[in-house]
Amino acid sequence: MATDPTTDPQATGGDYSADGGHGAVPLQGVPTGLGEAAAGEWPLYEVFVRGKRGLNHVHVGSLHAADDAMAVRNARDVYTRRNEGVSIWVVRADAITASSPDEKDPLFAPAGDKVYRHPTFYDIPADVPHM
Amino acid sequence: MTIDHDEHDLQERFEAVVARHDRIEPRDWMPEQYRATLVRQIAQHAHSEIIGMQPEGGWITRAPSLRRKAILLAKVQDEAGHGLYLYSAAETLGVSRAELTDKLISGRQKYSSIFNYPTLSYADVGTIGWLVDGAAICNQVPLCRTSYGPYGRAMIRVCKEESFHQRQGFELLMTMMRGTDEQRAMVQESVDRFWWPALMMFGPPDDDSPNTAQSMAWGIKRDTNDELRQKFVDMSVPQAERLGVTFPDPELRWNPERGHHDFGQPDWDEFRAVVRGEGPCNAQRLAHRRRAHDDGAWVRDAATAFARRGA
Numbered sequence: 001m002a003t004d005p006t007t008d009p010q011a012t013g014g015d016y017s018a019d020g021g022h023g024a025v026p027l028q029g030v031p032t033g034l035g036e037a038a039a040g041e042w043p044l045y046e047v048f049v050r051g052k053r054g055l056n057h058v059h060v061g062s063l064h065a066a067d068d069a070m071a072v073r074n075a076r077d078v079y080t081r082r083n084e085g086v087s088i089w090v091v092r093a094d095a096i097t098a099s100s101p102d103e104k105d106p107l108f109a110p111a112g113d114k115v116y117r118h119p120t121f122y123d124i125p126a127d128v129p130h131m
Numbered sequence: 132m133t134i135d136h137d138e139h140d141l142q143e144r145f146e147a148v149v150a151r152h153d154r155i156e157p158r159d160w161m162p163e164q165y166r167a168t169l170v171r172q173i174a175q176h177a178h179s180e181i182i183g184m185q186p187e188g189g190w191i192t193r194a195p196s197l198r199r200k201a202i203l204l205a206k207v208q209d210e211a212g213h214g215l216y217l218y219s220a221a222e223t224l225g226v227s228r229a230e231l232t233d234k235l236i237s238g239r240q241k242y243s244s245i246f247n248y249p250t251l252s253y254a255d256v257g258t259i260g261w262l263v264d265g266a267a268i269c270n271q272v273p274l275c276r277t278s279y280g281p282y283g284r285a286m287i288r289v290c291k292e293e294s295f296h297q298r299q300g301f302e303l304l305m306t307m308m309r310g311t312d313e314q315r316a317m318v319q320e321s322v323d324r325f326w327w328p329a330l331m332m333f334g335p336p337d338d339d340s341p342n343t344a345q346s347m348a349w350g351i352k353r354d355t356n357d358e359l360r361q362k363f364v365d366m367s368v369p370q371a372e373r374l375g376v377t378f379p380d381p382e383l384r385w386n387p388e389r390g391h392h393d394f395g396q397p398d399w400d401e402f403r404a405v406v407r408g409e410g411p412c413n414a415q416r417l418a419h420r421r422r423a424h425d426d427g428a429w430v431r432d433a434a435t436a437f438a439r440r441g442a
Binding site (some may be wrong): 025044064070 | 229271
């Protein structure tokens with residue numbers, strides 16, 4: 001590619017996609033902001049919601065807040081406007097340690113060859129009841 | 132450009148995930164152009180939702196009843212929520228929200244051209260719900276299956292709420308159509324103004340959309356612009372009949388051979404002009420967003436100072 005369209009904000013002619021979702025937006029000639037750091041931004045929180053009693057909290061998205069209490073209040077407004085939850089957890093994104101799915105020696109590989117951990121590994125005659 | 136062996140493997144793994152319609156997740160390796168395309172699309176989708184609060188937001192204080200005011204407040208609040216879900220998805224790609232906000236208010240990133248048209252009467256609140264949000268649903272439902280996980284999940288939330296938006300709009304228009312001749316004329320006038328801009332929401336025709344092939348190969352996009360536009364027209368025509376309004380297109384008719392409606396083309400020069408910033412309300416929308424951001428600066432500063440003291 002001769003020119004990098006990300007650095008040419010003027011090049012918005014004739015090159016659109018409908019995938020702006022709420023209407024077509026240009027997918028060329030618009031800077032992305034990738035790699036640009038923002039100073040003084042409120043920290044990012046990940047939000048987890050318990051949909052109803054008896055269920056686990058499930059990750060629903062993230063938001064920015066100045067502190068923990070504001071994160072909970074904002075999470076209520078952003079993620080539970082229609083009774084989607086009975087309980088909210090928020091945790092600062094930088095406090096989460098995650099596995100990396102693309103590591104050379106995948107974290108989950110050891111589980112692959114232990115088929116005997118699954119009930120289907122065992123042959124039981126069909127006439128044995130309740131099993 | 133040299134691609135080392137590792138990157139070749141990563142590229143193959145990425146393509147295999149997309150090919151089996153599985154999802155790409157934030158920490159996966161992905162081609163830089165895939166990442167850049169997604170950032171542009173998701174960020175500008177988010178901007179569209181945020182700017183989209185304005186055309187209807189202006190009517191909140193002038194709603195004709197408490198019921199309509201409560202509905203409109205909830206709807207406009209939803210648009211804010213949709214913007215926040217989408218910013219959250221965009222950030223998983225490695226951009227900061229502050230940076231995206233800055234790109235919006237400096238006009239360097241765009242938003243859907245539909246929000247640069249004015250809302251001249253309360254009927255427009257109904258028409259936006261019915262046609263504009265109806266067109267958005269046609270776009271957004273296939274995006275629930277998009278290849279990038281966080282974008283698809285945000286779209287699932289958005290689509291659930293968008294149905295309320297469309298139905299409240301149609302119900303509003305039905306109520307007006309049961310009213311006086313003057314009210315019926317208001318509805319027709321509003322539909323006449325929004326029909327063509329709504330068709331433009333799907334973007335230029337397929338033969339003038341050079342990005343579509345790549346976006347479909349990456350599984351970002353699932354249907355072409357023209358396919359989505361056709362679907363929207365076919366969906367809207369019987370709704371218009373039921374409502375008792377017409378669309379301002381002399382070429383619009385059922386084609387039994389194709390099993391679809393034939394219809395005319397919107398003015399694509401107008402579309403490009405509006406995206407470039409020459410629409411009726413571009414300057415006003417951006418100025419309002421910028422003012423809201425500036426006016427909120429002291430609140431952000433105060434909250435930051437308070438958080439620092441509490442820590």
